[in-house]
Structures are given as structure tokens and as C-alpha cells.
Amino acid sequence: MGAESPEIDETGSSGKQSESFGSAVQNMTSPDIIGASVADFFEKPRRGSFLVTNVASDGLTAVAVTNPNRRFQIMDDELAAAKGESSRRQRExxxxxxxxxxxxxxxxxxxxxxxxxxxxxxxxxxxxxxxxxxxxxxxxxxxxxxxxxxxxxxxxxxxxxxxxxxxxxxxxxxxxxxxxxxxxxxxxxxxxxxxxxxxxxxxxxxxxxxxxxxxxxxxxxxxxxxxxxxxxxxxxxxxxxxxxxxxxxxxxxxxxxxxxxxxxxxxxxxxxxxxxxxxxxxxxxxxxxxxxxxxxxxxxxxxxxxxxxxxxxxxxxxxxxxxxxxxxxxxxxxxxxxxxxxxxxxxxxxxxxxxxxxxxxxxxxxxxxxxxxxxxxxxxxxxxxxxxxxxxxxxxxxxxxKTQKPVSTIGNEEGLPNGDAFSDENA
Structure with missing residues (x-):
């Protein structure tokens, strides 16, 4: 038998989990993105320092302190239009x-x-x-x-x-x-x-x-x-x-x-x-x-x-x-x-x-x-x-x-792991 299966998100591997959260859990810091406290959510961003960025996705989100030399996508995409950016393909x-x-x-x-x-x-x-x-x-x-x-x-x-x-x-x-x-x-x-x-x-x-x-x-x-x-x-x-x-x-x-x-x-x-x-x-x-x-x-x-x-x-x-x-x-x-x-x-x-x-x-x-x-x-x-x-x-x-034998998804053939048996996911 193989190892117990890790938990798969059946809604999406979807986007990035913020480094701020990783840092809070496992002290995993990065020169590019460092965790900000909840209080920072309500501070006015300082140019080149604090910025509410689209750097997190499903499950966890954070306001991040960003390195001004890195490029992040700001959530208000309409800013592109305000700056006069244009494309042959119009954004809808x-x-x-x-x-x-x-x-x-x-x-x-x-x-x-x-x-x-x-x-x-x-x-x-x-x-x-x-x-x-x-x-x-x-x-x-x-x-x-x-x-x-x-x-x-x-x-x-x-x-x-x-x-x-x-x-x-x-x-x-x-x-x-x-x-x-x-x-x-x-x-x-x-x-x-x-x-x-x-x-x-x-x-x-x-x-x-x-x-x-x-x-x-x-x-x-x-x-x-x-x-x-x-x-x-x-x-x-x-x-x-x-x-x-x-x-x-x-x-x-x-x-x-x-x-x-x-x-x-x-x-x-x-x-x-x-x-x-x-x-x-x-x-x-x-x-x-x-x-x-x-x-x-x-x-x-x-x-x-x-x-x-x-x-x-x-x-x-x-x-x-x-x-x-x-x-x-x-x-x-x-x-x-x-x-x-x-x-x-x-x-x-x-x-x-x-x-x-x-x-x-x-x-x-x-x-x-x-x-x-x-x-x-x-x-x-x-x-x-x-x-x-x-x-x-x-x-x-x-x-x-080279180590496998043919199986089908139908039934519970020997050698095919059962998703529920090898998962912590709740049914």
C-alpha cells in the first residue's frame, strides 16, 4: 500500500497562498513579500511599501508588504484604463x-x-x-x-x-x-x-x-x-x-x-x-x-x-x-x-x-x-x-x-487506491 493521500482541493489548485500566511505559520520569510498584520489592512498604502495586491487566492488572503522592484497585479484592473493603456483586443x-x-x-x-x-x-x-x-x-x-x-x-x-x-x-x-x-x-x-x-x-x-x-x-x-x-x-x-x-x-x-x-x-x-x-x-x-x-x-x-x-x-x-x-x-x-x-x-x-x-x-x-x-x-x-x-x-x-498493471476506474480493483480510503477529505 502507498502512503495516505494528501488532501486535494477539488475546487482548484487556484492561485497563490500568501507568503504572509506561510510566514505566520512556519516563519517562512521572503525578500519579496513579508506578512503584514491585520492592522495594516486599514492603513493607507505608502508608495513603494504597502500595497493591497492580488497575490493570494483561494483559502487565504493577506495584505502584503511588497518589494517595489517587483511587479504585482493590482486588484483594481481598471487602473490600466486610467493610465491610458490600450490593446487591439478590447478588454470586456x-x-x-x-x-x-x-x-x-x-x-x-x-x-x-x-x-x-x-x-x-x-x-x-x-x-x-x-x-x-x-x-x-x-x-x-x-x-x-x-x-x-x-x-x-x-x-x-x-x-x-x-x-x-x-x-x-x-x-x-x-x-x-x-x-x-x-x-x-x-x-x-x-x-x-x-x-x-x-x-x-x-x-x-x-x-x-x-x-x-x-x-x-x-x-x-x-x-x-x-x-x-x-x-x-x-x-x-x-x-x-x-x-x-x-x-x-x-x-x-x-x-x-x-x-x-x-x-x-x-x-x-x-x-x-x-x-x-x-x-x-x-x-x-x-x-x-x-x-x-x-x-x-x-x-x-x-x-x-x-x-x-x-x-x-x-x-x-x-x-x-x-x-x-x-x-x-x-x-x-x-x-x-x-x-x-x-x-x-x-x-x-x-x-x-x-x-x-x-x-x-x-x-x-x-x-x-x-x-x-x-x-x-x-x-x-x-x-x-x-x-x-x-x-x-x-x-x-x-x-x-514499469511497476504498474492495467486497471479501470470502475469498481475497486486490486491495486487502484480508493479516494476515500486514502484521503482526509470529508465526504
């Missing part, structure tokens, strides 16, 4: 838009979307918005009870909603592979794949397959899903893949001058020897690098668009449930500064389905815009690093495959 949605806003006047009948992690938080709102607009939604979840609850809730709003469920525990590569196989066996089209689930600071440090949890769940299991589902995406083209990443990806501490082999080693740790915030940041950079690699390989040749998104500042998800009361306390204290879950789902939904951005592939998005102010371009745009991470991930998958 922003940080206050919700998921259904981005789909107004759209009919998604005949479109099929698969989403990982839809049993709470932004995953719920992502699935709900797409289903209410007529799309066929397939939910990849491990929590059957919560999945059924969501399905019934959506059907109460739209009785003819098309919703299906495939069992998928991202703590297990075998489960991820079996889920993809089941999808392909259904011969469903696939117009959009939204990789939304994830973990942050899980209580269990390794996956069922003994990979470090952030890397194993947030990157490697989704890597398996993407590779296995590429045939369906190609056949359904034009199609899209949305990676729910985070502005945390810009806080890896990796330097452009480091050898690529050293960067890959950092991004794919064998053990949880570094702080949880750093491990999370590594996994989110893996998402961005993978998205950009797929864009290079698939956009022109097969018509698959890719998007790496930061959902923004929000509350109410379970990604940091391991912190218990402290997590809930921060949710309450920071509510005035956060996005709603529906607003947090807006960028994922917009990138997955809106016709205006069908050709805007290979970009980093937040608040329904692709100015990439929060992207660490020196790392993320390194084509050689994109390729080396991809190759390394394939090597890890090949090594894992």
Missing part, C-alpha cells in the same frame, strides 16, 4: 466579473468540457457556469458524494443539464491514467480541458506513488491526464487546455543563470524538504512551463490553445484545510479584499470557452486579461527549460509505468 471583463458574466450571450450546446476538482470552491462555479450555458460537463473527482450534490444542484437550476462523472484521485497516477482511459472509451469529444484541482501544504507529504505531494498532484497527475487526452483534444480541435496556476509561480527563487538541470531538479523535488509555499510555487511554475510547451507543440499543428491562469484573490475553498482554525480566521478577516468564488472561476471559464480568446494561446492570464504582469518570464519563457521539464516528467512516468 475584469477582476469583478464572475464566471457567468464571461459567458453572456454564449450558447455552449454541443461543446464538451472536462474539469478536475469540482466539489467545492472555484471548481463548483467553473462546472456550474459551463453547464448552465448548455455545455456537456465531465467532472474528474474522487469525492463521489460531493460530486452528486453538485450535479443535483446544477440540475435544479437547469433540469436538462448534461453532467457526467469520472472517478479520479490525483494522488494516484494509476487513477489519473484510468480516468483518461475511461473518458476515451466513452468516445466523447473534448473541446476544453480545465486542470483545476490541486493541493497546498497537505498534511500528507507524498502521493500514493511516493512523489512529493505538490509536484505529484499539481503537476505530474495532470501531466498524465493531458498526455492521455491529447488524441481527443486533437480530434475535437479547435480545442483548449486551461492550467489553473498561480502568481506563486513567480516566487520559485529560480534564477535565469542557473543550469537548466538544476532548475528541473528544484521544480521536481523528491522530498518535501523545503517549505510548503516554495513547493507550491514550484508546482505552479511546472503548470506554466507545461502550458507553454503544449502551446508550442500543439497550437499551430493541431489547433489546441493553452492558457495558464491565476484565478485571483478569493475565499471559501479547501486548498489549505490543513491549517484548520487559522485558515478560517484569515478567510473572515480578509473577506473585504477577496474575490468571490464565481469571480475566481471567471478567468478559467473565459479562457476555456470565450470565442474572443480562441487564438490567444500560450499566455499567462489573471482577471480575464493576459498582460502577464505577474509572470516570471525569465523562467517561464525558457524554451529549453520547458522541454527539459517535459522530458523529465516523461521519464518519471515511464519509470512508474
Amino acid at each position: 471583463f475584469h477582476s469583478r466579473s464572475n464566471a457567468l458574466d464571461t459567458l453572456k450571450d454564449l450558447d455552449l450546446s454541443g461543446k464538451t468540457f472536462a474539469i478536475t476538482g469540482t466539489t467545492s470552491g472555484i471548481g463548483i462555479e467553473t462546472a456550474r457556469a459551463l453547464a448552465l450555458k448548455g455545455a456537456h460537463v465531465i467532472m474528474f473527482n474522487r469525492n463521489i458524494v460531493e460530486t452528486e450534490k453538485l450535479k443535483k444542484r446544477i440540475e435544479e437550476e437547469k433540469p436538462d443539464a448534461k453532467i457526467d462523472f469520472i472517478s479520479c484521485d490525483l494522488n494516484s497516477l494509476q487513477s489519473a491514467k484510468a480516468a483518461a482511459d475511461e473518458y476515451l472509451a466513452k468516445h466523447w469529444p473534448l473541446h476544453g480541458l480545465i486542470l483545476n484541482a490541486g493541493v497546498f501544504a497537505p498534511t500528507v507529504k507524498t502521493t500514493f506513488d511516493n512523489f512529493e505531494s505538490h509536484f505529484g498532484v499539481n503537476h505530474l497527475a495532470h501531466f498524465v491526464l493531458v498526455k492521455e487526452l491529447l488524441p481527443a483534444l486533437r480530434q475535437s480541435a479547435p480545442s483548449r487546455i486551461v492550467f489553473v496556476s498561480s502568481v506563486s509561480s513567480s516566487h520559485t527563487g529560480l534564477k535565469a543563470e542557473m543550469p537548466r538541470s538544476e532548475k528541473v531538479k528544484k521544480l521536481s523535488p523528491e522530498n518535501a524538504t523545503e517549505g510548503f509555499y516554495k513547493l507550491y510555487a514550484y508546482s505552479k511554475m511546472c503548470n506554466v512551463l507545461t502550458a507553454f510547451k503544449i502551446h508550442r507543440d500543439e497550437f499551430v499543428s493541431h489547433g489546441i490553445s493553452t492558457y495558464a491562469v491565476h484565478p485571483g484573490t478569493m475565499i471559501g475553498t479547501d486548498i489549505a484545510r490543513g491549517f484548520g482554525f487559522l485558515s478560517k480566521f484569515w478567510n473572515v478577516m480578509t473577506k473585504p479584499f477577496t474575490k468571490t468564488l464565481a469571480q475566481g472561476a471567471a478567468t478559467s471559464v473565459y479562457c476555456a470557452a470565450h470565442p474572443d480568446v480562441a487564438e490567444v494561446s500560450g499566455k499567462f492570464w489573471e482577471s480575464c486579461w493576459d498582460d502577464e504582469k505577474s509572470l516570471d518570464a525569465d523562467i517561464a519563457r525558457d524554451i529549453g527549460l520547458q522541454d527539459e521539464l517535459w522530458d523529465h516528467s516523461e521519464v518519471l512516468i515511464d519509470e512508474w509505468r
Whole structure:
């Protein structure tokens, strides 16, 4: 038997948990972002010092002290317009838009979307918005009870909603592979794949397959899903893949001058020897690098668009449930500064389905815009690093495959971990 599964947030790996919170819990400080007290929430920002920034997302939020030399996305995106910034593509949605806003006047009948992690938080709102607009939604979840609850809730709003469920525990590569196989066996089209689930600071440090949890769940299991589902995406083209990443990806501490082999080693740790915030940041950079690699390989040749998104500042998800009361306390204290879950789902939904951005592939998005102010371009745009991470991930998958035997997601075959048995998640 493998290790007990860490807790997966089935609403989104969604965006960055603030370093301020990590510092408060584990004294994890950073030269770029340091925790501010609750009293700072009500202080007038000083130029180049205090700034309410969009640097946190689901579960926990904070006002941060920022290094004025770093670029952060301010939550009031309308400031861009005030500064006279313009683009050939006119901006229609922003940080206050919700998921259904981005789909107004759209009919998604005949479109099929698969989403990982839809049993709470932004995953719920992502699935709900797409289903209410007529799309066929397939939910990849491990929590059957919560999945059924969501399905019934959506059907109460739209009785003819098309919703299906495939069992998928991202703590297990075998489960991820079996889920993809089941999808392909259904011969469903696939117009959009939204990789939304994830973990942050899980209580269990390794996956069922003994990979470090952030890397194993947030990157490697989704890597398996993407590779296995590429045939369906190609056949359904034009199609899209949305990676729910985070502005945390810009806080890896990796330097452009480091050898690529050293960067890959950092991004794919064998053990949880570094702080949880750093491990999370590594996994989110893996998402961005993978998205950009797929864009290079698939956009022109097969018509698959890719998007790496930061959902923004929000509350109410379970990604940091391991912190218990402290997590809930921060949710309450920071509510005035956060996005709603529906607003947090807006960028994922917009990138997955809106016709205006069908050709805007290979970009980093937040608040329904692709100015990439929060992207660490020196790392993320390194084509050689994109390729080396991809190759390394394939090597890890090949090594894992040699130890496995074929299974199905149906039933409880020997060798396939049961999501409830290996999870602390409440049913």
C-alpha cells in the first residue's frame, strides 16, 4: 500500500497562498513579500511599501508588504484604463466579473468540457457556469458524494443539464491514467480541458506513488491526464487546455543563470524538504512551463490553445484545510479584499470557452486579461527549460509505468487506491 493521500482541493489548485500566511505559520520569510498584520489592512498604502495586491487566492488572503522592484497585479484592473493603456483586443471583463458574466450571450450546446476538482470552491462555479450555458460537463473527482450534490444542484437550476462523472484521485497516477482511459472509451469529444484541482501544504507529504505531494498532484497527475487526452483534444480541435496556476509561480527563487538541470531538479523535488509555499510555487511554475510547451507543440499543428491562469484573490475553498482554525480566521478577516468564488472561476471559464480568446494561446492570464504582469518570464519563457521539464516528467512516468498493471476506474480493483480510503477529505 502507498502512503495516505494528501488532501486535494477539488475546487482548484487556484492561485497563490500568501507568503504572509506561510510566514505566520512556519516563519517562512521572503525578500519579496513579508506578512503584514491585520492592522495594516486599514492603513493607507505608502508608495513603494504597502500595497493591497492580488497575490493570494483561494483559502487565504493577506495584505502584503511588497518589494517595489517587483511587479504585482493590482486588484483594481481598471487602473490600466486610467493610465491610458490600450490593446487591439478590447478588454470586456475584469477582476469583478464572475464566471457567468464571461459567458453572456454564449450558447455552449454541443461543446464538451472536462474539469478536475469540482466539489467545492472555484471548481463548483467553473462546472456550474459551463453547464448552465448548455455545455456537456465531465467532472474528474474522487469525492463521489460531493460530486452528486453538485450535479443535483446544477440540475435544479437547469433540469436538462448534461453532467457526467469520472472517478479520479490525483494522488494516484494509476487513477489519473484510468480516468483518461475511461473518458476515451466513452468516445466523447473534448473541446476544453480545465486542470483545476490541486493541493497546498497537505498534511500528507507524498502521493500514493511516493512523489512529493505538490509536484505529484499539481503537476505530474495532470501531466498524465493531458498526455492521455491529447488524441481527443486533437480530434475535437479547435480545442483548449486551461492550467489553473498561480502568481506563486513567480516566487520559485529560480534564477535565469542557473543550469537548466538544476532548475528541473528544484521544480521536481523528491522530498518535501523545503517549505510548503516554495513547493507550491514550484508546482505552479511546472503548470506554466507545461502550458507553454503544449502551446508550442500543439497550437499551430493541431489547433489546441493553452492558457495558464491565476484565478485571483478569493475565499471559501479547501486548498489549505490543513491549517484548520487559522485558515478560517484569515478567510473572515480578509473577506473585504477577496474575490468571490464565481469571480475566481471567471478567468478559467473565459479562457476555456470565450470565442474572443480562441487564438490567444500560450499566455499567462489573471482577471480575464493576459498582460502577464505577474509572470516570471525569465523562467517561464525558457524554451529549453520547458522541454527539459517535459522530458523529465516523461521519464518519471515511464519509470512508474514499469511497476504498474492495467486497471479501470470502475469498481475497486486490486491495486487502484480508493479516494476515500486514502484521503482526509470529508465526504
